[in-house]
Amino acid sequence: MFDLRSDTVTQPTAAMRKAMAEAECGDDVYREDPTTRRLEERIAELLGKERALFVPTGTMANQLALMLHARPGEEVIAGKSAHLVHYESGAGAAWAGVQFATAAREVFTVEEAKGLVRSPAYWLPKTRLIAVENTHNMGGGRVFPQGDVVALAALAREQGLGLHLDGARLWNAAVATGLSERELAAPCDTVSVCFSKGLGAPVGSALAGPAPLVEAALRLRKMLGGGMRQVGVLAAAALHGIEHHRSVLMRDHEAAALLGRRLVELPGVEVWPVETNIVVIRVAEAERIVSAARDRGVLCSAIDRRTVRFVTHLDVSGEGFERAVDALTAAVREATHG
Template identity: 40%
Template sequence: MKSRVIDLRSDTVSQPTDEMRQAMFHAEVGDDVYGDDPTVQKLEILAASMIGKEAALFVPSGTFGNQLALFTHCDRGTEVILGEDCHIFEHEVGAASIIAGVHLRTLQTVSGKMDLQKIKQSIRPEDLHFPETSLICLENAYSNGGVVDIDYMQEVYCIAKEKNIPIHLDGARVFNAATYLRTDVKEITQYSDSVMFCLSKGLCAPVGSILAGSTEFIEKAKKKRKLLGGGWRQSGFLAAAGIIALVKMTTRLHEDHENALYLANELKEIPGIKVDSTNNHINLVFFQIEKTNRTPEEIEQIFKENDITIFAPDENGNMRFATHYWVTKEDIDKVIMLMQSILIDE
């Protein structure tokens, strides 16, 4: 019998629950390009309601949703203000330059926050030589594991509204952010004109994200989704899992956060490991192996031989572990014992 594998690479590896698989099997479907899929419609209505927006659109991925937002909000040749280390800039293959044809003006961040004065100064005045500022992008939770406070989001939103500039929120893990802040997710998303969030990051849906905003925005985005090849056919099979993700999986994210905190605290006790506690807000644990005689490839292989899948440390010994529905406290104990054996017994 094949051993169960513990996968700590990301919460994107979380697989559908048995309930999701049954719902997908029995889903009522139609052609979504024609607007005929009742399960997709149910998902989109539910998502819009939960996130506090007028309408929502089911899209293939988080990157697709973010880039569709830029493509919908912005005219070609305009400028988008965003953090220098945010996901849209760092991890989406430079897509904004190809799809939306926009210029990205990046600002330094501290714990996921751009300086408010720098944002004001970066909004372009009317001038023949400057591009028009068409959008400001925020991220919450941040991909470094930190959560941005609601007061900051409100302040940025007010700056944007004074200049009639929309805000897009990359909320891939926005339900994690709401869980950390112990608030309803709408308290976060109210300070954005559009928001993208993932159904497959920690919520166990197999595929898909949601882009939400005003009815007018979503109608415009729907046509651009089709242009990008994102028109679904019988996508209700996937939407059925997304409904369960929203109804049930969003309510248990505190368990993943508690496990991540437990993992971080246990790693701190191992000599030679330095844990980044500043952004240990959600289900991501960042740490550094300060000294070891083993190569990154050797460390990855040892974990693999013990049925644990990880990303190898980088050249500086930096690592990230992610907790999710399929990682238990007992799994974490196994991970800690193995890490101890690697660093203490070498």
């Protein structure tokens, strides 16, 4: 089976498991886990921020950011289909108590954002934060153009708003643009990154930003039940992913590009531009594709009635991926014309 449902399905490699087994550990609630300290310092340095905090999930990192930037009743501007609006079980409303004003597109411009900033009338919610997602998951792995992020940062400064970057796949954006993670993160106040996606770790994310905010995040993480003990075993997996798997992400992008090129040749299939490791197609009936692909040994997901998503990752890209592409194109041809 080629599992293209998500880049979260990877198995830890033997080398990653070895690094986990050998990790030096301590009680991280006492802040005594040396491997976690090392990871947090590495992330802060990579992202050019004062401090970083290891958290169990990208969802927790995003939710901490909402709680740090906004008060209950305040409003957050985000893109269409943003993960922190639509795929975090309503946590923004439940824990941070915020509401969202969403742009018409996943990757939005400063002009669009300006139109969503509330005027100061007391009967309106206060706009407090702008959140961007780079790369954009439901936008088909699209890169948020850096010029737009810089313009949004200028707007945020002018209006006294925060700017949060959901960088679950910031590693992929760096590969696609040739900009470093630090350059991509520079205009943003806080950044979340995930180790459990393209980097192939079993668990883990981080929130990075100014030291006082990350210090406040430490308390909030505990309140959410995210204080962890001998978590160096997981931090070691994240460090291993950063040092060994970031450099091979290009293979995922090449595999996705190959799949996109082959799918675009098929009648009845609309392929979104492929920028990173995600391929999205629009077809007449998504479930038929999913089922025909499964019959030929490829797993993929229907995002809605007409949209199918394929995600390349460490366990499928590279040698042998051609076979997945052949199987998939045969399945799509059969399901669209069968």
